[in-house]
Amino acid sequence: MPSRLRHLSVLLAAPLLLSACGTSLNRAPVEDRNPQPRAAAPAASAAEAHEVKPPPGAENAGKPGYYTVKLGDALIRIALDNGQSWRDVARWNGLENPNRIEVGQVLRVVPPGVDASAATARPIASAGKVESRPLDAKPPVASASAAPAPAKEPTKEPAKEPAKEAAAASDDDAPAWAWPVSQPVSAGFDEQRNKGLDFAGKAGDPVFAVADGRVVYAGSGLRGYGNLVIIKHNNTYLTAYAHNRAMLVEQDQAVRKGQRIAEMGSTESDSVKLHFEVRKLGKPVDPAKLLPPR
Template sequence: MLTVALIAGLSACSVTPRRAAPVEDRPISGVRPVAPSASAPTQAASAPTDAKPLPGAENAGKPGYYTVKSGDTLIRIALDNGQNWRDLVKWNGLDKPNVIEVGQVLRVVPPGVDPTAVATRPVTTGKVETRPLDGKPVAGAASAPAGASAPIAPATPAPAATAARDSDDEPAWGWPVGSPVSAGFDEQRNKGLDFNGKAGEPVLAAADGRVMYAGSGLRGYGNMVIIKHNNSYLTAYAHNQTLLVKEDQAVRKGQKIAEMGSSDADQVMLHFEVRKQGKPIDPSKLLPAR
């Protein structure tokens, strides 16, 4: 009888595990905002304790939708799905884009688009331009304030940029910086190429496109620019000390978009990613021979 009573007492003292407390992303600091029209979305907070159905729950598991996990941010979700975070706000009717909840389900493809019909053709090098880019900064460019329109750097006139074209054509790629590669692509450990260089070294757009993000709201990337080139491709440029473009600005291949720095890194470097439909791919397979 004593044993039974003891077991009953221990059972009564058991507790239900607590839910994780909401996680807030750190505030953006150290750089003048380059997109003052909206604050960068913050990290996902844990779902409230009252059992209220979360937005989009009926779409969980369906193609073209994403279920928010702990630690997610809207910027990260957009990057991993090859979309602009502002489009996610619009497609999902988010009144407060700074607040997303664990378990919430977000549409990550445009309305009316069949997510099962997304092109899956293999990545090929295609025809790329092999002439060297002039990576020298234009006079006065180094003093341009963050958020200002950047000067155009190509040595020869380029045709008007067809930014974020509604096609899957292979962009004409160029190197984003003149420094040598210091770390290659690794699908698990390094989702792009790293370049070591000097603070202030010009960072160039790798192809024509439109800026879909310019800021410092994604942890681990520092001051970053993301450019969308067409329906399939986007590129990311991280750890800059200065950003010279702003969101929704059209840019051309070889245009100076930032200056190399060490934001959110332990040394001066550029981390460069190419993503096809949100998936990181090896940039060295696309860039022309030096």
């Protein structure tokens, strides 16, 4: 009799155990699923909030005279490819810090009030990454003994230059060019591989301005160019002088044709040379077609 009572007790208890186990297994999945929708909601809200804030100048995207910033861009590259001074581009766009631009930002690259359809440059593919060196940093300048004598520069020339640059932006008149160095060309122009002329030489050989103009950049912020001088001659033409050992001019300085502006070097180059470019509305053109016969 006791044995049968124990057997009956086991049989009665079994459904209760199964019921308890069933309740526990059915509850867990519900508890795991419920928090998931609540956790995803804040992320969606953040994404929606981010999408409603367009980058600066987005309303001008695609318009003539404007440029949309891409990944890897820097202001000096944008200005060079559009035939402008980076200082002017910064001023036209109200950039408090010219070293901070964002992807998708749309920048004005022609002067306000200018017919953009006539003055817009044709951008080209970047020749390399741009270093994040501050644009306002002063470049190394040679000692006064190595610089050209101040007496050779007319004191009133800087006052005349702005008036010259304020002429029609579509002005295509080429300056009276001169050669930047006395050495022969070592590598010719190639639109895809070499956007200018190369001249081999010795370290310290003089580099000359090929025409009157104003220095719009003197520094080392463009990777692949080393110590670089850029001169703006008018609203159409810029010239660039790369790989210098020393730069003898500063930004905003007026220069004359034939003035010594740098010393040939090998900065960011495997040999001593001058890499020389002519840009027409930002587009590289073959300098050999513009320079006078030797």
